[in-house]
Each structure stands twice: as structure tokens, then as C-alpha cells.
Amino acid sequence: MVKLIDEFRRGWQGTSPPSIATSIAFAAACLLLATLVRWGLAQVRPDIFFTPYFPAVFFAAAFGGLRIGVFTALVGGMLGIAVNFGETHLDRARFVLLVLYWAVSALTIWGVEHYRSLLIEQRRISKRLIEEEHYRKLVVDELQHRLKNKLSTVHAVLHQVLHDQPQVWARIDPRLRSLASTDDLIAKVDNSGCDIRDLLISELGPYGHVRFTLNGDRLFLPAKLAVTMSLMFHELATNASKYGAFSSPRGLLQVSWTVSDGRLIITWDETEGPIIDKVSPPGFGTKLLKSALLAFDGKTEISYLRTGVHCIMQCRLPKV
Template sequence: MKKLIDEFTHGWQGISQPSLLFSSVFVAGCLALSTIARWGIAHIRPDVFFTPYFPTVFLAAAIGGARVGIVTAIAGGALGVTVNFDSSIADSARFALLLMFWAVCGFAIWGVEHYRTIVAQQREDSKRLIQEEEYRKLLVEELQHRLKNKTSTIHAVLHQVLQNQPQIWGSIDSRLRALSATDDLIARLDGRGCDIKDMLHSELGPYGHVRFNLNGDALFLPAKLAVSLALIFHELATNAGKYGAFSSARGLLQVSWSVSESRLNVTWDETEGPAVENVGPAGFGTKLLQSALRAFDGKTEIRFLKTGVHCTMQCRIPAN
């Protein structure tokens, strides 16, 4: 029984042609039902000869294809001419109705076959696209794996070269780890980018979730912009941990963002931290803050207030 249901389903969906035996039995059953229906209608309208066979032709073409539909149309027409449920005989009018019946069946069979062809082509296209997508994901995973290995190798080489210079190594090590964490975050979303909240939670989480507050709507960042902002957030978070809000027991951080006309505005506001008195010359971190968003027609402004660091960032969000 399951095999018969599968044959019917596959034929209806255009996946495969049913067997000759199944098609023959199915058509014979439908013709028998149509003839019974015609017998019932004959009690009201004895001149209805071909109308009950239209559904049979349609179903036969939909299940078995054009050839089965044509055979069914011929058989239905023959039954309409030869089988009588009253004393009438086949005349010229009935043969004219037969030609009309075959003409309409021909259009119906052509339409059903055209639809089956389109569905089959769409199914093949979908199958091909799924295979290409699986192959692309495999390549992306392989590239991500190689990138992670390269990052680990660079990390190990730099550590070996700079092991006698802990201050330089400390600054490089933290930035490499921040980039690696951002790459992992982006990779989890198939390389398209990441949400700004997820990025901030990843960067600020180690300092304690009660130490910061994020204020803004969900915002998906393209990959390149996400990497640049990740570096900026890392520099600001590192500074907050060493000298700012996170270095004080009562220090708090609020990060707010909004989007206006495809431009992103971010505010980094630290409070209750140590008072900032002396600001030294611009180092690598400050230069990074000032230049990281230039590629996105953006800028970063940082002010050292008595309440803590106040930083604003503006940039264009890429359309893609």
C-alpha cells in the first residue's frame, strides 16, 4: 500500500513517472468512476456524454504525464460515444461534441505537462543550488580553519620573538585575541557579520555584566565594519580596565548607539571611574581610534572628562 501511495505522490509532484501497471489501473479506475458518475447524471440529463471524463483526463495527465493523459482522453471519448444510458444513438452532434472534448483535453494536457516541466526544472535548480551552498559552506569552513591556524602561528611566532619584551608583547597579544574573538563571532554567522550587542558582550563580558549597560536596537554589522569596531571597543575596554571605569569598584560604562540615514552613531560613556588628570602623548591605541573608521567615512572623538572617558563614533554602514 505504501508503495502505491509513493507512486501516486511522486507522479503528482512530478518527481518520477509511475509504472505502466499503476498508470493502467489508475486510469481504468478513474474511467470507471467517471462512467458511474455519467450514469447518475443521465437520470437528470441524458445528453451529458463527455463532461464526467474531464477530471479523469486531468488527473491522468497530472499523475502519469502527457502520454497517459492522451490515452485517457481517447478512451474517455470512446466511452462517451459507445456507452449509452438511454435509447439514443450516436449522431453527428455527439461526434461534434467528441471533437470539442478532445480539443479541450488537448489544451488541458498541454497545460499540465507545461506545469510539470516547470516544476521539474525548479526542482533541479533547487537541488543544484543546495549542492552549491553545501560546497560553499565547506570551502568557507576550510578557509576559516586555515585562518585560525595562521592566526595561531603568527601568535606563537610573535610570542617567541617578543618574549623578552613583555610590554610590547602584552599590547600585541590582547589585540590579536580581540581580532580572533571577532572572527569567531562573525564565522558563526557564516561570515556575513555580527550583531553589535553580541560583539560588545563578547568584549565587555570579562569585566562583569553588571559593570556595563548597552542601550540600542538590534543592529547587524557587516563583517568589515564589525572588525573595525571590534578593535575600537577592545582599545576602549582595555583602557577602561587599566585606567578607567573598570579599574574602579564603582565604575560603570554605558554604550549607546543609533542609526540615522544609514549612519551609525555610537557613544561610549564611562562614569564613577578614577579622575583623569594627565593625558600622555598619543600612542598606538589612540591613533587606531582616530583612523579605524576612515574607510567608512567615519570619525572617532574621545574626551577625558572628570567623570571618565567619553567617546563618540560616527560612520557609514555599508549597503551590503
């Protein structure tokens, strides 16, 4: 019984054709139900001969296909001729109605078959796309694994080479770790990018969630822009931990962002940090902040206020 129900379900959904026996049994059930409906209608209109068999033809063709649909149409026509309910007599008009019934049934069966062929083709294409997507995911996962291993190898090699230069290594190590963290974050959303809020929380979270506030709507950053912004956020957060808001017990940071006319504007505003009396010459981090957004038709403006660093980053937001 369970096997029969499963075969009926797969046949009705079009995933696999039902057996001939099951199709004929279903068509016979449709014809029986149509005949019972015809008997009920005959209590009001005895001259209804073929109309109740149209749904039977439709459902039988949809379930069993072309041959079962033709079989149901032929048997339905014979029942309409041979079986009488009430005081009706066989005349020429009934044969004319039979021809019309078969003509409409033929159109119905053709329409159902056309729809079935489209459905089968759509299922075939969907299956192929699912297989290709599965294969693509396997390839992407393998590439991500290899890139992660290469980044770890580069990290280990540089650490070994710069073992005797701790100051240089201290500048390189956190940036490599920031890149690795951003790659992991981007990989979680299928390598297409990440949300700016998630990126900021990933960079600022280690300093304590009570030390910063984020103001802005959810905004998805494409992968290339996300990597660039992660490096910039890392530089700003590192400077804040050494010289800015995060180096002071009462220091706070507020990051806001808006989108206007396709351009992203981010404001980095530090308060309650140490008073800045003297600004050192631009180093690598400052040069990175100044030039990182040039590829996105953007720029960075940094102001060293007495209350803390005030930085405005703006760039063209690439279309996803």
C-alpha cells in the same frame, strides 16, 4: 503496499516518473470516478457526456505524463460516446461535443506538460544550486580552518619573538585574541558579518553583564565593519578596565547606537569611574580609534570627562 505508496508519492510530487502499470491504474481509477460522477449528474442532466472526464484527464496527465494523459482523454471520449445514462440517444451533436472535448483535453495536456517541464527544470537547477552551496560551505570551512591555524601560528611566533619584551607582548596579545574571537563570531553567520549586540557582548561579557547596558535595535554589521568595530570596542574596553569605569567597583558603561540616513552613530559613555585629571599623550590605541573608521567615511570623537570617557563613533553603514 508501502513501495506502491512511495512510488505514488514520488510520482505525484514529480521527483521520479511512476511505472506504466501504476500510471494506467491511476488513470483507470480517475476514469471510473469520473464515470460515477457522470452517472450522478445524469440524474439531473442526462445530456452531460464529457464534462466529468476533464478532471480525470488533468490528474492523469499530471501524474503519468503525456502518454497517460492522451490515453485518458481517448478512453474518456469513448466512454462518453458508448455509455449512456438515462433516455439519451446517440446523435450528431454528441460527436461535435466529442471533438470539443478532445480539443480542450489537448490544451489541458499541453498545459500540464509545460508545467511539468518547468518543474523538472526548476528541480534540476535547485539540485545544482544545493550541490554548489554544499561545496562552497566545504571550501569556506576549510579556509576558515586554515586561517585560524595561521592566526594561531602568528600568535605563537610573536609570543616566542617577544618573549623578552613582556610589555610589547601585553599590547599585542589581547588584540590578536580579539581578532580571533570576532572571526569565530562572524563565521557563525556564514562569514557575512554579525550583529552589533552580539559583538559588544562578546567584548564586554568578561567584565560582567551587570557593568554595562546596551541600547539599540538589532543591527547587522558586514564582515569588514564588524572586524573594525571589534578592534575599537576592544581598545575602549581595555582602557575602561585599566583606567576607566571597569577599574572602579561602581563604574558603569552604557553603549547606544542609532542609524540615521544610512550612517551608524555609536555612543560609548562611561560613568562612576576614577576622576580623570591628566590625559597621557596619544598611544597606539588612541591612534587606532581615530583612524579605524576613515575607510567607512567615518570619524571618532573622544572626550575625557570627569565622569569618564565619552566616545562618539560614526560611519557610513555599508549596504549588505
